Amino acid sequence: MGTVLVYVETSDGKIAPITFELLGAARKLGGEVEALLAGDADASQLGGADTVIRVEHPALTPYVPEAHVAVLAEAIRQRKPQAVLVGNTSVGIDLAAGAAAATDMPLVSYCVGLDAEGGAVVGHSQLYGGKIIATTKTDVPAIFAVVAGSFPEAPGKSGGKRQQVSMAAPASLGSLRTRFVSASAPSGEGVDITKAEKLVSVGRGIGGPENLELAEELAKALGAEVGASRPVCDSGWLPKARQVGKSGMTVKPKLYFAVGISGAPEHLEGMRDADLIVAVNSDGNAPIFKVAHYGTTCDLFDLLPALTERLKAKAG
Amino acid sequence: MHIAVVLKQVPDLVEELEIDSGGKDIDRSFVKMKLNEFDDHALEQAILLKESSGARVTAVAVAADGIDQVLYAAKARGADAAMKVDAGEEVLDSRRASSALAGAIKQLAPDLVLVGVQAADDLFGQTGPFLAAALGWPHVSVVSGVELAGEAGSKVRVHQEYAGGRMAILEVDPPVVIGVQAAPQPPRYVPVTRLRQAMASGPIESSSATAAAAESGVAVVAVSKPEAGKGAEMISGSATDVAEKIAALLGERGLVRG
């Protein structure tokens, strides 16, 4: 494999964990690893990169998708990498397809595994909410959008040559049609589930808001906070501040008790690093069981009250 | 202000998916299709903009089995017009679908294109950015709120979501393609009477287009179902038994007293 270019994702000037996963994956693919750092961040942290390509321009910080697509496409044109790795995150969804179209390269999304195989990359992608795994074979050069949590971070933190080069920002950054206006941190609404040591998280399987009480009772017995999957928050059953996953919070509690959550990749991204994951779901094939340490298909309407009782009895 | 909303159907994940005999795709003869839920939010966002600013809304989709129903439902929800783009193929990936749609959308000349941020089946990338590239317009994805700003909607303000619940407001000069993650309110219900009225209002306008050639160099080798419960140690038994076991293992780890 020739050069692999990794797009460095940053968040508030810090390098996002997905970047290290990508650098690790790039090292695994073999070849020269280049990291494209568009905007401000500490390049010295990118220990897994052989070359860090820095592009600086006022339009790049804060993040504006139009600017970053232009820079990524420009870098691909100049550096001619064999493979380009982008996170399949909010930012990646913004960039990958745009860069692929601009450079006329193939794009494979939702990748959870990548292997070099001769002049091609064999990838595994999670489709249909994790219900189907597609195996793809792609001739390089190509772009891959990688689901967070698919590769370990550690290999991406060291082993690179740590050279730095600068790349001129493309001229189009001077005439963008997208402007940054303001940013906001998550609204707490009194709870911060990212700080909770234990979380009982509910998904659509709970049926309806009238059954939330079951989860709340269990949370009380456990001394846990209540979290939720995106559909539950989108339906307004629980506030957004309790949402775990890609467009919600990333949590790393000691205990993550998933109730009626099937485990869409977007959700898994936000909780897979919990120390202990226990999942209750009626569908034994649900993807949540792939990341859970313990699982049961026991009916949650029976199990939750039973477990709550059991825990109360122990405490008392 | 003219808004085009791009809609498509995806396999309903409520149903079990089966793999077809070729092993490279799901068995589509058995699959039940429904409107992609993110597209549903995009449509809701468009209708909300129509209600707040009087925008005109056109629902656009690639022709496929059952798409008329989707477009009628969009009209029943409040879309002013609906159009299906016939590319002569039933199953198109998002990249090729975008190439087929771009021509029709150019003709509609909307100020805003709203599309669901993603779909469960877009293996080869998301529709929104591809469409934007084909149209030569800017694009913003993972948006959970669109407002019109400036005089007569000369600017569009979007709320873009990032990991960890962070959010930014970006301002874009239309025309622009926006990938909608969630509308500010859940998609509204369409009463059956409205749907019937929409269906009685005449056939869906159709235009033909050709999708770009299939991507060279990338191929699906196989599709498979993930193994059940791989990873988790499964606990079975009655609710009381399972509760007992879970309580015990939480106890062992010092997560609960006892």
Add this chain to the structure above:
Amino acid sequence: MPVKPIVLAILTAATLSWSGYRFYRLLRPVFHSPWENRFDHMPRRLWGIVTNIGFHQRLFKIKYSGLLHLMIFSGFVILFTGIVQAFGEGFFPGFSLAPIGGHTWIALVQDLFDVIVMAGLAMAAFNRYVLRPARFKGSNERDATIILLLIFAVVFDMLMQNTFRVAAGGDPSASWRPVSSTLAGFFGVFGLHGAAAKPVAEVFYWTHVAAILAFLAYIPTSKHLHIFVGIPNVLFRDLSPKGVLAKADLSKTPIGLKDVEQLGWKQKLDLYACTECGRCQAVCPAYAAGQPLSPKLLIMDLRDALLDEEGIGGHVKHANGNGHRELLGATIQDATLWSCTTCRACMEVCPLHIEHVPKIVDMRRQLVEQGRMEPKLQDTLASLAQYGNSFNQSERMRAKWTKDLGFVIKDARKEPVDVLWFVGDFASYDPRVQRHTQAVARVLQEAKVDFGILYEGEHNSGNDVRRVGEEGLFEMLAQHNVDTLAKCRFRRIMTTDPHSLNALGQEYRALGADYRVMHYTQLLLELINSGRLRLAGPIGGVATYHDPCYLGRYNDGFDAPRQVLNKLTVRLHEMARCRENSFCCGAGGGRIWMDDKGIKERPSENRIREALALGDADYFVVACPKDVVMYTAAVQSLGVEDKIEVKDIVELVEMALDPHLVAVR
């Protein structure tokens, strides 16, 4: 020409024209209303007048109030003679009722009923100002006071007039007026007799007449309008089957009730008939739960809105000057309409047969049309449209519960069956109910019943979809089921869910369907009675039984479940609110698809408390899948699992079939 007739004529003419004009304004909208045929079954209608008005059948559900009403009501009938007499002699000096007994028995009953009415008024005042039952909350107390005073004035003035006529001497009816005579003797002590009493009698004559005229002038915008509207309202009551809602015309706009003017003539008459007695409010589960619905206030608000539009608001609360205001979202809040469980308790208890539920559903239709509903209901309706069930689950999963049965249930679409079992959504999909569904299957199998189900061919019956106000979706679901059933061969249908029972048995008739539909409790009873189910032994214990609204009130299925319990030798300890007075679990009318926001005490918890208060009930027996869900949750949330056990009746039957289970017990 004497002065008296002229003065009386002027007063009467003025009052009658004022009052008549107001009556005209009241009745005008009634005569400009959509047609409702309420002229069928006249003998039954007339008999209803006898029982409901003559015998005070419903009024006597509250004995004290029933009695005081009967005292005043009967007094009104009797004292009408006094009115005839007053106006007769006023216009035609020398007029007398003497030829028909005006000086004898009429005088006597007048005298007696003067006292009876005043006693009734005293009881009413005691009730209203001292006892103050909660059902009066929100009623117009000022109006009630004015009415009590006016009635008192009419009766008192008449009595005084007669007293002083007796005192004046020469009254030919004196010997037949014991009360007047006694009072005359009393006033005589103060010198008010003979010539001195004559002018006093005349004064009371005029105050009596004035009170009558004042009453007449006041009545059109008072709740006392029921003395005129009550009888026609009972006469024209709804005699159609209880479980059938009036169809909405989906080709017209607006769909449903958007403006009070759209109400049919009888629906408008209902508004005028309301006496604000609040019996409906007292039995309403939504009101008890602290939700923003009182059937009484709803009717009052609609009435005020109608009066408002007619520009004759006597006590209009919402006047905004131009007399026109949005009905929905302003006069009637959305949340009020969504609170209703359509349990029909209000309609069952209303002494004047006011029809609350159809009006609520009709307004909901308009809300649905406008998309004004909470997200969860929206999700559910979308699921029903997409999958034919309310669980957002695949149609193919409908019969998943049959998998672990150990035997295969016939597919009624493929082979003929005796009993076609329409299982329903909750019994099919809800894991808390599935075990009971399996029990029903096992029991039928045990009894060698030739039965089958529709598998994924079954869709939600649409009963509650219709009550939510989504008429189009109801039609879609109903048509699907009717079409599916048309291809099946069966002798009768059994439903688990009383809501399905209502839809298939009553609502589907409008689609040309005519099935023999029974509830599973009825089949269980049949199987026990015929000996096809052999009970292994008595279970014992004490049970209380909850009547599901759609089995009991709507379909008169009160007895079968009780007889089954009797056969099982379980002692039945009834709750006070049983049979047609049953208290809804809170799930009906689509409420189970809405959230509990704003509920202070869940109706299901209120009910469980009632059962606990019996003191000895081991089982809380239910015969509706939604009740299983509601009451299991209620028992858990009250933390009384150790005190009372929610049991589906089939569980008890299965227990009684198995000698081992009986022994274990």
